Amino acid sequence: MTIAPTIQxxxxxxxxVRPQMPRPRDVLREHLHAIGYALRVPMLIAVAxxxxxxxILAIQIGSGDxxxxxxxxxxxLPGVIGALLPVAMWLREERFGPGFLWTLPVDRRRHAxxxxxxxxxxxxxxxxxxxxxxxxxxLVSGGGVLPxxxxxxxTDALRLSGPVNPAALQTVQWTPGALIWAVPxxxxxxxxxxxxxxxxxIRYLLRWAxxxxxxxxxxxxxxxxxxxLSGNEWLADMPARALVQLVEGRFGLEALLTLRTWxxxxxxxxxxxxxxxxxxxxxxxxxxxxxxxLWTVAGLLAxxxxxxxxxxxxxx
Amino acid sequence: MTHPDSDVGEFAVATHGLSKRYGxxxxxxxxxxxxxxxxxxxxxxxxxxxxxxxxxxxMNLERPDTGAAEVFGLDTGGSGPEVRAQIGYVPExxxxxxxxxxxxxxxxxxxxxxxxxxxxxxxHLARALGVPPxxxxxxxxxxxxxxLQLVMALAHRPALLLFDEPMDGLDPLVRRRALAxxxxxxxxxxxxxxxxxxxxxxxxxxxxHVGVLRGGRLVAQMSRDDxxxxxxxxxxxxxxxxxVPKDLHATALRRSSTGRDMRCTLVGEERDITGRLLAxxxxxxxxxxxxxxxxxxxxxxxxxx
Numbered sequence: 001m002t003i004a005p006t007i008q009x010x011x012x013x014x015x016x017v018r019p020q021m022p023r024p025r026d027v028l029r030e031h032l033h034a035i036g037y038a039l040r041v042p043m044l045i046a047v048a049x050x051x052x053x054x055x056i057l058a059i060q061i062g063s064g065d066x067x068x069x070x071x072x073x074x075x076x077l078p079g080v081i082g083a084l085l086p087v088a089m090w091l092r093e094e095r096f097g098p099g100f101l102w103t104l105p106v107d108r109r110r111h112a113x114x115x116x117x118x119x120x121x122x123x124x125x126x127x128x129x130x131x132x133x134x135x136x137x138x139l140v141s142g143g144g145v146l147p148x149x150x151x152x153x154x155t156d157a158l159r160l161s162g163p164v165n166p167a168a169l170q171t172v173q174w175t176p177g178a179l180i181w182a183v184p185x186x187x188x189x190x191x192x193x194x195x196x197x198x199x200x201x202i203r204y205l206l207r208w209a210x211x212x213x214x215x216x217x218x219x220x221x222x223x224x225x226x227x228x229l230s231g232n233e234w235l236a237d238m239p240a241r242a243l244v245q246l247v248e249g250r251f252g253l254e255a256l257l258t259l260r261t262w263x264x265x266x267x268x269x270x271x272x273x274x275x276x277x278x279x280x281x282x283x284x285x286x287x288x289x290x291x292x293x294l295w296t297v298a299g300l301l302a303x304x305x306x307x308x309x310x311x312x313x314x315x316x
Numbered sequence: 317m318t319h320p321d322s323d324v325g326e327f328a329v330a331t332h333g334l335s336k337r338y339g340x341x342x343x344x345x346x347x348x349x350x351x352x353x354x355x356x357x358x359x360x361x362x363x364x365x366x367x368x369x370x371x372x373x374x375m376n377l378e379r380p381d382t383g384a385a386e387v388f389g390l391d392t393g394g395s396g397p398e399v400r401a402q403i404g405y406v407p408e409x410x411x412x413x414x415x416x417x418x419x420x421x422x423x424x425x426x427x428x429x430x431x432x433x434x435x436x437x438x439x440h441l442a443r444a445l446g447v448p449p450x451x452x453x454x455x456x457x458x459x460x461x462x463x464l465q466l467v468m469a470l471a472h473r474p475a476l477l478l479f480d481e482p483m484d485g486l487d488p489l490v491r492r493r494a495l496a497x498x499x500x501x502x503x504x505x506x507x508x509x510x511x512x513x514x515x516x517x518x519x520x521x522x523x524x525h526v527g528v529l530r531g532g533r534l535v536a537q538m539s540r541d542d543x544x545x546x547x548x549x550x551x552x553x554x555x556x557x558x559x560v561p562k563d564l565h566a567t568a569l570r571r572s573s574t575g576r577d578m579r580c581t582l583v584g585e586e587r588d589i590t591g592r593l594l595a596x597x598x599x600x601x602x603x604x605x606x607x608x609x610x611x612x613x614x615x616x617x618x619x620x621x
Contacts, residue, residue: 015353015388015389017388018398019398019401019402019475020401020430020431020432021397021398021401021431022428022429022430022431026428026429027428027429029428030425030428030429033425033428034414034417034425037416037417037421038414038416038417092414092415092416093413094413098372098375098377098378098407099413100412100413100414101413102377103375103377103400103405103407104400104426104429105397105398105400105401105429105430106397106429107396107397108396312376312393312396312397
């Protein structure tokens with residue numbers, strides 16, 4: 001009862017015929033369209049807020065109340081958007097399981113990376129508009145696009161713990177290079193890559209978030225115990241110190257996002273009782289470049305690993 | 317009762333010892349599927365028999381634990397994208413993706429991935445099936461979603477259609493229209509179809525081959541003619557306490573008895589079966605063929621009374 005093919009000479013035998021495949025650039029183009037379509041409402045809201053902010057700033061500039069200099073603090077916003085965009089892009093997909101995206105005729109790992117690339121292009125478009133608007137604002141308001149910053153610094157940062165003798169203060173001029181314009185792009189890119197890797201690679205995000213919340217106290221408890229048993233006090237606060245380094249370290253997240261302008265800029269009380277801003281050191285663009293490189297490479301590696309979770313199920 | 321064939325190149329779909337386990341549940345058990353090119357192959361099985369798992373494996377959405385599958389001679393594991401390019405897939409779930417898109421936008425989205433997408437044909441199918449183009453996908457009923465899935469599966473005129481319970485959720489009128497469209501589609505371009513359904517009678521006019529999955533095993537696979545020729549109901553007169561011979565038990569599918577009269581559905585060549593029944597002491601009063609659905613369902617376990 002072996003079955004024989006009913007149509008041995010089918011009009012359209014496809015054995016050995018290579019099927020028509022979509023070109024990567026067509027896939028990318030379609031994802032660009034689809035992401036734009038999916039995010040049209042948030043983008044309209046962002047445009048509306050931008051128009052509102054422009055009106056308010058125009059009024060302030062007109063009344064001479066604003067003298068805006070292009071600085072790094074606003075690049076936190078592109079970074080945050082870079083971190084949130086993958087969530088908006090991927091949480092609507094059935095990332096794990098037989099979702100529609102994976103039923104399409106595109107290598108799955110490549111498909112995930114192409115969609116991520118499309119999202120990144122949108123992000124860069126948005127950041128470009130954002131930076132251009134800040135530069136225009138700086139020019140229109142009479143500020144500078146590469147402003148010279150006058151900063152008060154300390155000769156010894158340790159003395160910030162108590163009242164500061166005015167004699168220990170010095171005034172320095174800091175002129176950021178043009179690289180400062182790259183900060184919003186770099187921070188948005190690195191955080192976008194990392195967030196994409198997390199969303200694409202982790203199936204149960206909430207479960208992992210809860211694990212992480214408990215991980216620090218557990219690790220701290222464990223290192224305290226080990227430190228007490230071994231008599232090595234250095235171990236006691238190791239998890240907390242590592243976390244601080246990750247966030248506020250020389251090449252940490254804050255360096256990536258703001259050139260460390262948050263943690264370096266301190267409020268100090270002088271021995272005269274006056275409270276002033278004192279910089280513990282001058283922001284370093286070379287450090288930012290290294291931080292951006294490190295975080296971007298880490299993001300790319302993580303993204304590759306995450307996309308590889310979706311690779312075609314090839315057998316040996 | 318599957319029929320492996322070494323001449324795999326002639327088949328649109330061929331699987332070789334395909335097995336898949338989810339935890340303790342064996343979803344597929346050494347499945348040797350053979351779907352001739354150009355045929356309409358109806359896959360029958362109760363819920364959980366492994367039909368959807370088989371489809372997902374063919375789409376390379378699931379990795380088999382052992383065995384392999386080929387679609388038009390391409391290994392589904394090694395050439396997933398090329399295989400999927402030739403398949404129009406309607407999944408069991410009636411959930412369309414991207415609920416925020418309009419139906420027309422979703423169709424344009426899908427079209428971008430299939431160079432062979434026929435826009436005019438997609439419009440024709442959408443109109444014929446009553447898919448509302450401007451309606452948001454998230455606002456579609458289950459039936460409308462199913463119709464949209466059918467348009468997406470057919471519009472690129474794939475060489476192979478994998479339909480997993482495609483008529484579920486459709487009202488009788490739309491079912492009839494969908495089947496008519498499928499028949500038109502098959503007439504326009506010879507296409508291989510593997511379709512799983514609980515309503516075999518609806519496909520009676522289209523089906524060429526039938527496979528029956530039971531507990532992950534492909535327990536029967538044959539052409540429609542063979543199925544209807546070999547699965548027959550026999551009316552017997554047998555002594556009290558008479559049992560179907562053990563060598564026929566493997567193929568003795570269903571039986572009912574009243575005193576000395578007995579009816580049983582058996583599979584095999586009629587002459588051979590009749591001879592064996594006579595030799596075992598039963599008198600065969602007659603035999604009759606079954607409708608396609610009854611013949612296929614005869615391989616499934618009887619419902620507990």
